Amino acid sequence: MVAHSTGGVVLSLASKRRSIRRYRRDSINIGDVLYAIKAALQAPSGANMQPWRFVVVVDPKMKVRLREVCEEWEKRFHESPTLPAWFREWLRRRGITWRKDFLTDAPVLVAVAAYKKAPYARESTWLAIGYLLLALEERGLASLTYTPPNPRRVAAILGIPEDYTLETIIPVGLPGEDKAKEPRMSLREAVYLDSWGKQLPEGVEG
Amino acid sequence: MVAHSTGGVVLSLASKRRSIRRYRRDSINIGDVLYAIKAALQAPSGANMQPWRFVVVVDPKMKVRLREVCEEWEKRFHESPTLPAWFREWLRRRGITWRKDFLTDAPVLVAVAAYKKAPYARESTWLAIGYLLLALEERGLASLTYTPPNPRRVAAILGIPEDYTLETIIPVGLPGEDKAKEPRMSLREAVYLDSWGKQLPEGVEG
Numbered sequence: 219m220v221a222h223s224t225g226g227v228v229l230s231l232a233s234k235r236r237s238i239r240r241y242r243r244d245s246i247n248i249g250d251v252l253y254a255i256k257a258a259l260q261a262p263s264g265a266n267m268q269p270w271r272f273v274v275v276v277d278p279k280m281k282v283r284l285r286e287v288c289e290e291w292e293k294r295f296h297e298s299p300t301l302p303a304w305f306r307e308w309l310r311r312r313g314i315t316w317r318k319d320f321l322t323d324a325p326v327l328v329a330v331a332a333y334k335k336a337p338y339a340r341e342s343t344w345l346a347i348g349y350l351l352l353a354l355e356e357r358g359l360a361s362l363t364y365t366p367p368n369p370r371r372v373a374a375i376l377g378i379p380e381d382y383t384l385e386t387i388i389p390v391g392l393p394g395e396d397k398a399k400e401p402r403m404s405l406r407e408a409v410y411l412d413s414w415g416k417q418l419p420e421g422v423e424g
Numbered sequence: 425m426v427a428h429s430t431g432g433v434v435l436s437l438a439s440k441r442r443s444i445r446r447y448r449r450d451s452i453n454i455g456d457v458l459y460a461i462k463a464a465l466q467a468p469s470g471a472n473m474q475p476w477r478f479v480v481v482v483d484p485k486m487k488v489r490l491r492e493v494c495e496e497w498e499k500r501f502h503e504s505p506t507l508p509a510w511f512r513e514w515l516r517r518r519g520i521t522w523r524k525d526f527l528t529d530a531p532v533l534v535a536v537a538a539y540k541k542a543p544y545a546r547e548s549t550w551l552a553i554g555y556l557l558l559a560l561e562e563r564g565l566a567s568l569t570y571t572p573p574n575p576r577r578v579a580a581i582l583g584i585p586e587d588y589t590l591e592t593i594i595p596v597g598l599p600g601e602d603k604a605k606e607p608r609m610s611l612r613e614a615v616y617l618d619s620w621g622k623q624l625p626e627g628v629e630g
Contacts, residue, residue: 226459227433228559232466252628253432255615259608260438261554262569265514266606270614277618305543308471337511338571341550341591345569348467348554353434363468363551365544377620385547400472402465408476409461412483414537414583422458 231355233399238360239314240394241324246359248276251326251390254353261346264338270346273376275327283375284387285321291368292316320362324389331373331382343385350388360393437561439605444566445520446600447530452565454482457532457596460559467552470544476552479582481533489581490593491527497574498522526568530595537579537588549591556594566599 255272263269275281295301296309296316309315321327328350332343347363354361363386366372373384410416461478469475481487501507502515502522515521527533534556538549553569560567569592572578579590616622 226463226559226562228437228555228562229459229463229466231434232463232555232559235466235468237468252611252615252624253435256611257432257435257438259611259614260435260441262441262443262557264571265511268609268614271620272615273618273620274615274624275618280618305471340546341569341571344547344550345554345557348551349434349438349558351468351551352555352558353432353438356432356434363547365470365547379620403474405458405462405465408465408474409458409478409480412479412481412486414477414479414585418458418480 228352231352235351235355236360236397236399237362238393238395238397239320239362241320241360241389241391242394243323243325244392245325246391248274248326250357250359251328251354253357254350254359255328257353258346258350261342261349263342263346264336267333267336267339267342269333269336269339270343271331271333271382273329273331273378275329275376276325278322281322281327284327284372285318287368287371287375288318288321288366289316291366291371292318295367318364320364320389321387323394324391326390328388328390329376329378330385330388331378332385334381334383340383340385347386347388354390359390361388361390363388434558437558441557441561442566442603442605443568444599444601444603445526445568447526447566447595447597448600449529449531450598451531452597454480454532456563456565457534457560459563460556460565461534463559464552464556467548467555469548469552470542473539473542473545473548475539475542475545476549477537477539477588479535479537479584481535481582482531484528487528487533490533490578491524493574493577493581494524494527494572495522497572497577498524501573524570526570526595527593529600530597532596534594534596535582535584536591536594537584538591540587540589546589546591553592553594560596565596567594567596569594
C-alpha cells in the first residue's frame with residue numbers, strides 16, 4: 219500500500235477552520251458570503267433536486283428577533299434536568315451558555331433550509347454546508363453551524379414555509395476569539411481497511 | 425450592498441466536480457484517498473463527537489460482495505411499481521439502472537458510517553463528506569455519493585456494528601465518462617435576503 223502524502227488547499231482550509239462563537243461586529247463584504255454560497259450551490263444532491271435554500275440575514279431587527287426566540291428555548295434546554303451530565307460538563311468547559319450573542323454580533327447570519335420532500339434532502343444540504351464552510355474559511359471568515367433547539371419557531375420568523383426544515387443558522391464574520399482547534403482523531407483511529415476493525419498499516423498517514 | 429466577486433479555489437473545485445458513475449479500473453494512489461479523509465476528519469461535529477468512521481475497501485472480493493447485495497435490492501427498487509414516474513424518467517435519461525458496475529470497477533470504495541447516538545450524527549457526517557468530495561476533486565479523483573437502498577444489509581457485510589448507520593459508499597477512481605455538469609440554480613434563485621421570498625438585488629453575483 220503506497221501512501222505518500224503531500225499537502226493541499228482543502229486539507230489546509232479544513233485544518234485551519236475552527237467553530238467560532240464570538241464575533242466582532244465589524245461589517246464584512248457580503249460578496250464573500252455570496253461567493254461561499256455559490257460554492258455550496260455546486261454540491262451534488264439526491265436526483266439533483268438542490269433542496270437547499272439560503273436566507274442571508276443582515277437586518278439588525280431580524281437578528282434580534284431570531285436571538286430572542288432562540289435564547290428563550292436555549293434557556294429551557296440548558297436548564298433541563300434531562301441534559302446528560304457529560305454534555306453539561308462539555309458545555310461548561312467551553313463557556314457555552316444559553317446566551318447566543320453571536321446571533322446579533324455577527325454581521326451576517328446564513329439560515330439554511332432543506333426541502334423536506336426531496337430525496338436525501340438533509341444529507342445533501344449538509345454536504346453543501348461542508349462546501350460553504352470551506353469557502354468561508356478561504357475568504358478569512360469565521361463561522362459556526364448553530365442548530366436552534368426550536369427550528370420550527372425560528373423558521374416561522376424567517377417566513378420559511380412548512381415544507382422546508384430549518385437546518386442551521388450560520389453566523390459569519392470576523393472572529394472575536396482566538397481559540398485552539400478541538401482535537402481530532404487520527405487516520406488510524408477513524409479509518410478501517412476492507413472491513414470494520416481492520417486497521418490501516420502502521421505508519422500510514424495520508 | 426457591495427457584492428463584488430472574485431474566484432477562489434473552493435468554488436473552482438466545487439464547480440469542476442461531477443458525480444461520476446463510470447470508472448476506469450486503473451489503480452490510484454491510496455495516499456490521495458487518505459489525504460481526502462484526513463480533510464474530512466477536520467470537519468466540525470455536534471459536541472466534537474466526530475461520529476464518522478470510514479472503511480476504505482480495496483479488496484476485490486469485498487467489492488464483489490457489496491455489489492451483489494446492492495444490486496439485489498436495486499433491482500427491487502428499480503422494478504417497484506411505487507417508484508414515482510418523474511424519478512423513473514430522471515433515471516432513464518441518465519442511463520441509471522440497477523446495475524452498479526462502479527462498485528467493482530472503481531479501484532477504491534469509501535464506506536462512511538455514522539455513530540447513531542452522537543448529537544447531529546447524520547448532519548455532521550454529511551458535512552464531512554462535503555470536505556471529502558472537494559479534497560478528492562483536488563487530487564483529480566472522481567467520486568459519487570452512492571446510497572445503497574438496503575444500508576443495514578450492506579453494513580453487515582462490512583462488519584459495521586448496529587450502533588452505526590451506513591450513510592454512503594463512495595466509489596473513487598479515474599473517471600470513465602466525460603459528462604456535463606447537471607445544471608445548478610443561480611444565487612438569485614436559491615438565496616433570499618433577510619426573509620423568505622425577498623430576492624437579492626438584481627445584478628448581484630457573489
